[in-house]
Amino acid sequence: MNLVIVDYKAGNVQSVMFALERLNIQATLSCDFETIKAADKVIFPGVGEASSAMEQLKARNLDKLLPTLEQPFFGVCLGMQLLCQHSEEGETPLLGIIPLEVKRFQTDLKVPHMGWNQLEHLASPLFAGLQEKEYAYYVHSYYVPLSDYTIAQTSYPEPFSAALHYKNFYAVQFHPEKSGPAGSQILKNFLAL
Amino acid sequence: MLTKRIIPCLDIKNGRCVKGVQFENIRDAGDPVELAKWYAQQGADELVFLDITATNEERKTFAELVRDIARHIDIPFTVGGGIGAVADVEVLLMAGADKVSINSAAIRNPHLVAELAKRFGSQCVTVAVDTKHTEATGWKVFARAGTVETPHATVDWCRQVADLGAGEILLTSMNNDGTKAGFALDITGAVSEAVSVPVVASGGAGTMQHFADVFHQAKADAALAASLFHFRELEVPELKAFLKQEGVDVRI
Numbered sequence: 001m002n003l004v005i006v007d008y009k010a011g012n013v014q015s016v017m018f019a020l021e022r023l024n025i026q027a028t029l030s031c032d033f034e035t036i037k038a039a040d041k042v043i044f045p046g047v048g049e050a051s052s053a054m055e056q057l058k059a060r061n062l063d064k065l066l067p068t069l070e071q072p073f074f075g076v077c078l079g080m081q082l083l084c085q086h087s088e089e090g091e092t093p094l095l096g097i098i099p100l101e102v103k104r105f106q107t108d109l110k111v112p113h114m115g116w117n118q119l120e121h122l123a124s125p126l127f128a129g130l131q132e133k134e135y136a137y138y139v140h141s142y143y144v145p146l147s148d149y150t151i152a153q154t155s156y157p158e159p160f161s162a163a164l165h166y167k168n169f170y171a172v173q174f175h176p177e178k179s180g181p182a183g184s185q186i187l188k189n190f191l192a193l
Numbered sequence: 194m195l196t197k198r199i200i201p202c203l204d205i206k207n208g209r210c211v212k213g214v215q216f217e218n219i220r221d222a223g224d225p226v227e228l229a230k231w232y233a234q235q236g237a238d239e240l241v242f243l244d245i246t247a248t249n250e251e252r253k254t255f256a257e258l259v260r261d262i263a264r265h266i267d268i269p270f271t272v273g274g275g276i277g278a279v280a281d282v283e284v285l286l287m288a289g290a291d292k293v294s295i296n297s298a299a300i301r302n303p304h305l306v307a308e309l310a311k312r313f314g315s316q317c318v319t320v321a322v323d324t325k326h327t328e329a330t331g332w333k334v335f336a337r338a339g340t341v342e343t344p345h346a347t348v349d350w351c352r353q354v355a356d357l358g359a360g361e362i363l364l365t366s367m368n369n370d371g372t373k374a375g376f377a378l379d380i381t382g383a384v385s386e387a388v389s390v391p392v393v394a395s396g397g398a399g400t401m402q403h404f405a406d407v408f409h410q411a412k413a414d415a416a417l418a419a420s421l422f423h424f425r426e427l428e429v430p431e432l433k434a435f436l437k438q439e440g441v442d443v444r445i
Contacts, residue, residue, distance in 0.1 A: 012286060012287075012289065012291070014260075014263060014287060014288065015263060015289050018263050018264045018265075018289060019267065022265075047314050047316060047317065048313060049311070049314055109195075110389060110390060110392075110414055111390070112360055112391070113195065114360070114361065114391050115196060115198050115238065115414070115415070116195070116196045116198070116444040117194065117195045117196065135196070137268070137269055138195075139316040139360075141316070155194070156195055177267070178267060178269045178291065179267070180233070180268060183267060184267060
């Protein structure tokens with residue numbers, strides 16, 4: 001399988017590479033238009049700030065490519081948010097693949113939402129083999145509200161989208177590469193889709 | 194429910210764990226990777242690695258170690274110790290660290306916090322604050338591994354670095370560190386109240402009750418300990434079972 005991780009200088013691609021390595025899976029790091037287009041599956045990680053990440057994508061013409069992809073695609077953390085329409089973070093227009101808004105947490109609780117929280121209402125083969133209320137590791141200050149595309153949710157304190165699915169695009173807000181054995185299972189499930 | 198985090202901290206010198214770590218089921222007790230894997234299996238929520246070496250040559254060893262740790266463990270970890278510039282942070286994050294913690298460098302140049310947050314995102318910027326209380330001064334911030342008193346009042350400083358973009362504050366009470374008499378509940382509570390970012394309490398853990406106290410009374414988001422875990426005076430699974438009984442949300 002030709003698995004490509006999109007490397008657009010926005011975050012820690014290394015952790016995702018290592019997580020795959022622990023599963024004995026080879027992946028190619030690339031920001032090249034043709035390489036990504038030709039992949040069997042694509043993983044789209046990302047940490048950091050939305051507008052600078054979008055600039056990095058635009059600089060490589062990937063903002064045009066990613067919405068056209070038809071192979072199984074997996075966004076992680078900021079990589080999930082970037083698939084949406086618009087983010088309150090820097091009032092940034094995003095890739096517009098999934099018609100959803102990214103909002104900032106408005107709560108008395110600590111922001112960023114940082115640490116292990118539970119996944120609920122699991123509704124996708126992406127979560128095969130996982131129990132309800134399984135823990136995953138989160139670090140984020142912006143979130144996607146619940147929607148028709150939500151396939152798992154987490155509460156902080158209100159429920160938000162822990163994961164999304166739209167056509168060939170799957171995405172999670174938490175970090176499967178840092179979420180212990182449950183996270184590895186989710187990566188494996190994506191690769192089996 | 195977001196759970197409270199339990200964080201073992203490992204001191205690293207020249208690529209090896211210091212402080213006699215005693216685990217009969219670990220082949221090499223000085224090997225940070227072996228220890229990190231063991232703690233992850235035990236249910237530690239995160240790990241912190243502090244580089245206590247001094248020379249640049251040794252710092253390169255540390256960056257290699259960070260890569261090795263990232264390769265082998267599947268929980269998040271923070272690295273710190275002697276980080277002075279954006280370039281240091283870049284090396285460590287690219288090696289696979291999830292967060293970096295900066296201390297004296299933030300005191301020398303508070304703008305560094307903003308620069309790091311802008312460049313890498315607040316989520317990976319922890320500011321470590323060493324604090325000491327005296328009757329005369331109240332709680333003051335100390336720099337250079339706690340050897341130099343700064344003019345900063347602790348709560349004000351924490352608020353300042355949070356405003357600059359720190360994503361987390363690691364607060365160590367020098368009065369409590371090493372005493373095993375409990376965390377500094379008053380200053381931890383005051384900082385936690387003052388800032389909107391998570392606060393990790395450090396210094397003074399001696400019993401399981403101390404952890405319950407710092408979560409319940411001081412509203413800490415996470416608690417860190419070193420020798421208590423390394424000498425196996427307390428193990429993560431029994432600590433978490435106790436905390437759960439005490440009504441603290443923990444990941445088990």
